Amino acid sequence: MNNKSLGLVFFPAFDWAITPSHPEREERLLYTRDQIVEEGLLDLPNIREYRPKLAKIQDAQRVHIGVPDLTSLITDAHLVAAGGAITAAEAVMRREVTNAFALVRPPGHHAMRVVHGTRGFCTINMEAIMIEYLRRHYGLNRVAIVDTDVHHGDGSQDVFYHDPDTLFISFHQDGRTLYPGTGAISELGSPNALCATVNIPLPPGTTDEGLHYVLDQLVLPVLDDFGPDIIINSAGQDNHYSDPLANMAISAQGYARLAEKLNADIAVLEGGYSIEDALPYVNTGIILAMAGLDYSRVVEPDIARCPRQSETNNHYIAQLVGKWQEIWRERDGLRREAIAKAGEFWQRSRSIYYDDSGIQERQDETVRICPHCHGYQTISTQAEGYPFGVKTAFAAIIPRNSCRTCRSQAKDAVLKAKKAGRHDHYILQDKQQDTLEQV
Template structure:
């Protein structure tokens, strides 16, 4: 292995917790840091630690539409977590390090574009905020996000579902068996971005063998075809065989080999709730792999209890990969057909539950299919169980490089919604101007 320079950012968020005994608590990172210090990793010349910066509200608003607003829904801990990811990204972009790993909390990949509260332990989407920061400040375009958390990254998928320049790949325990219940292979992206979303729902009991079969035969070839400017790993670690919230069977060695093969520019911690039995070993393995160091001796003391993969699972995973290979080969044709079938507008209605906040949201989303640009999007949303009462909002989103017609139509829709007076809030998110405002 070749040594690489690795940046590390730690933020355990001592002052943020859902409840004191909640699985998502500060000990998730404290045990890991103790292990890293004990192993002397921070003393190695090619590993450099950075202090997280504080993200700005504007950084969050570049991604999210908060109801009533983002500032009232988050704490400073969320801004430091997002700022930690930005710190890691900037260290890579400035070529101070080869790659970087942000071990931060609170996590973010269940936070969608519209935010009414906290769901899946997430309020704002850390990786998405980092991605849009990189686009705004460094001009990056084609970005790949590989989500290796055991839970489907439904928030990240939602934010980039209409963006053909963001490849979102998620392999996760099948949503029919685990929260949040999404992430089917049929969730491909809206017509103009079809096949930019790749979901790989794996059966419970998938081991290192199954995960690396997917990686070698699907994920790495797709990344090679996509040719991203940068690769980001949403590095959830709850696929581990000891994790209390899921049913997978990945080991620290499996994670370390994943990190080595994926060769992500930036990794950002997501889930992982086996605080003592998994996280110190998994994170140590990932850090060593990202630094190009030998990780072969990183082994859990109870490794013998990790189950073997069944023959049925092996066959299922092979067929799943074959199905995706067929879809990927036909992606251009499938996208053209989807655009033609959609006509001028593509629409969907959804019901979204905020399990941590007890909020039930209903959304009606519309995307303008434009032959000259990426169109624009509108979202009409209504939420019950909100701490501020029943709240309704209408938002128009103008992507970068929108044509004059789409920009004008987006402005017209939000001003019309304001005049009709049916919504508590009417919001314009303009990515070209880097602004978010209530109309």
């Protein structure tokens, strides 16, 4: 007997588009909705539809630092998409449904903590906003994100890179062959959160066979070891064999079996740009699987053109999984070594390109390695490509479990930077007090 129930949230964002013919457009959701209405899925007693609510700007500022400010960078469509993810999550938390799927746009998993514009079609990160909302309002702590988009979820990784209580798993087409060029195994998290970032860069041409080998041999065991309070699926569907923006070979059946095995509490739509040939079938399969219903007859009409996985890829994927199994077994020792090597502060410098906005950012980040809490972070950011020249900002981030010393040092760091006067904006994001302020 099937005791599962599924909540669905649709938001096609009719009034938001990058360009009228851009791959990321409203038809991505409209074809899916037509398909599930035609199949009568919304008439089933264990599938319930919810209307998305509007997220507050504070919900987004709990995650993001906008330069010059977040309100000038987003539209109501972004807040409704984030609100749709929150609506889905609240339906699960109130136990109205077993799990939920937010089919919303614009997407979000390329949006990093600092936001200067739009990159990879993303401006704010829907899953991150939803997760921090759940932590603030429902007291959740350990969260796992499994990102199944073909593109590496570099924004989600960035937001949670220093958080040992958030496990971020991304399997994606190898960044050496696809945007955004990141997601190597070596990107493990900063020292206190080492191995809470699990990147699995797959070779082009990976099929259902390879995907489920990774899932069974690595992803599911890692999730069991981590023991999350909740599992979030960043449900990108551009691994499909017909997707025009990538080179993978996953089918609707492969996605549906993934949804069944993963058994995520909440899924949030990300990419997927084969609007007619893939999305109606993939989304229908995922919906049926999440609702505990039979999905065996969900098959694309052109499934015969889906290629087989090569022996070369079989061997490569087995080696990749084996390497990660070894890292995961040694994670505690690796974390201790990284903390000892870093000393009191860990630093990195990066260049980040906003491909949709034409902005080039240079970012310097410092994290305090604190023995009593998650430390605090400071970010110095400089971005070129704005209509009116260069914009700079200095920000300090106080985590939700911060100790007294870290709170004090973070505030002092912003005041010291402001006194030096080298930036345009000075910002303090205090997750413990749930505030973001210009200093």
